[in-house]
Amino acid sequence: MTQATTDATLSYDEALAAYDPVMGLEVHVELGTKTKMFCGCATTFGAEPNSQVCPVCLGLPGALPVVNEKGVEGAIRIGLALNCEIAQWCRFARKNYFYPDMPKNFQTSQYDEPISYDGWLDVELEDGTVYRVEIERAHMEEDTGKSLHVGGSTGRIHGATHSLVDYNRAGIPLIEIVTKPMVGAGERAPEIARAYVATLRDLIKALGVSDVKMEQGSMRCDVNLSLMPKGSNTFGTRSETKNVNSLRSVERAVRYEIQRHAAVLQSGGAVTQETRHWHEDTGITTAGREKSDAEDYRYFPEPDLVPIAPSRESVEALRATLPEPPAARRKRLQSAWGYSDLEMRDVVNAGLVELIDETVTAGASPAGARKWWSGEIARRANGEGTDVPSYAAQLGVTPAHVVELESLVTAGRLNDSMARQVWEGVLGGEGAPTAVADARGLELVQDTGALDAAVEKVIAANADVAQKVRDGKVQAAGALIGQVMKEMKGQADAAAVRELILAKLT
């Protein structure tokens, strides 16, 4: 109990050769409502501890809860986006257990009457394979407070001398989304788990009901996993790995548990039904509380709250507010923009879809929008440890700037390398593209006399190269173009220079 022991694992390939994994994921999403689920307290993240509390969320005697309508709407919209049935009539239920961070010593949740049930979510894997995840239910509940264990070396409850509790989080609306057991995922189980959580995150973000920040705990994932011998249809004993809170960890935790279960089974042992802790640093799980002394939560319908009976009209009205699913939207935009799969994936991974969409809408070409938002600015944003959209917002650089820069190129005022200099100036806070170009004196030389003179000079100075071009070696003209550009201090249109040289020599 004091020191976690490291469990044996089987290699992944051996594990998969002998067993089929069965996986279930429980994802908790904190809704971004202004107030808590059953009282009017604010929900701001990171506020002074215990500054957002009242008699209801502190569980003071005599306080009575009232349901937050926006919370119910958020729950229904998530249910609809997950293709769920929405209950005609459902209730909250009390989940009874004693824990200091739970003010009432019961959690107001839902039990056998969830608001949404029987849905599905299609998840696209890296190679384009689509895996359908069946959704068992998505129900409403409230978050607990947060315990801080003080005086121990680990920050865990063991060894701590005392604990502090912050009840600001107590009562914040949560939606718990539970999948049906995923069977048949085989070796792709870890990949599917990750893709499911990522797809769910994007979907909920697009709904605008939560900021779904795994690192801040507004989206949390528990991984249930069991193995069955190949050919068997009987589920094995499962473990529940709690708080696996990044996409990468979800994938690693599934993989690790497959290997650990396989080692237990292979050695003739029995898997213990228990809660496991995930260790991000070492990539392993350790035993938590055993579930065999099955906790009895004594669920019963919450007598202090009226049932929730959303009318079919209100459900349809909420359905009409659903945005285009992110995956479908990406497909539509990729085709409209003419990006390759690889280009689109890069754009998605860099979080540039919105920015490019706005930029194209503002009048830029899709290729130009992608080029300007993923070059120099991405390098700089990365250096600052942030992403392009946040960095651009911070600098005050907008889609309109990209449109303006591109128009300077198409109008023939700037060539590509000049445009890059202008963009650097824009990123450096020197102003809008035209202003930067003016200030830096960047403009293609329109004076054909000066250009003509420069070309003549370079041809004369490089007679041997000029001769090669005359002899039909057109690619040799490149060396001449470079020299002319140098002569013109870069302020010439390379294409025009090339044309002029070829006209004179061929």
Add this chain to the structure above:
Amino acid sequence: MQQRFDESVQHLVDAGAEIVEVSCPSFTYALATYYLILPSEASSNLAKFDAMRYGLRVPPEDIDDPSAEQVMAATRDAGFGDEVKRRIILGTYALSSGYYDAYYGSAQKVRRLISDEFTAAFEKADVLVSPTAPTTAFKLGDKLDDPMAMYLNDIATIPANLAGIPGMSLPSGLAPEDGLPVGFQILAPAMQDQRLYAVGAALEARLLHAWGAPLLASAPDLTAVAKGTSR
């Protein structure tokens, strides 16, 4: 008691009421139903008294460095009286896995039957009346060792609690057998509280007229009684 009740009914008849009898057979199970639902909810409601955020905190005497759970247990043991503990234990049991359907679940079904019977009864009558309790008040502390007898005294009022309908109790005079007050209960359908006031006011006016003074005027002088017993 019966005499006082019959008198009050006669007063209502004199005031123009029409009397019909109704039958609500499920009320037989009201007490059993109530004493499953109430302790169940109470066991959960009272969980908030855990010594963590407010109220009593009693560290266990025989444990060094007690855990939060041990402090909760010791505090709840010290702070709750016998009847409260009895209800918490009953309720926890009734909600437990494996017993829920037989106890809490069945009680909720009977509760629905009781509610339905009220609805049917209110189709025949605007209000229902009965004695408030089967007996006059027992002496303070007299039934502490007999909780069942204590619970039985609630038999007439509990159906209204289960159905969620409003009720009113009026003093209807003193019982001839022991000189203690007898209550007269009036029940109305949900959201029809005004019927209670209309019927109650009519009855009260007639009782006052018959008594010639409020019932309280006939109460013994408590200071004299107190001195009498202390001597």
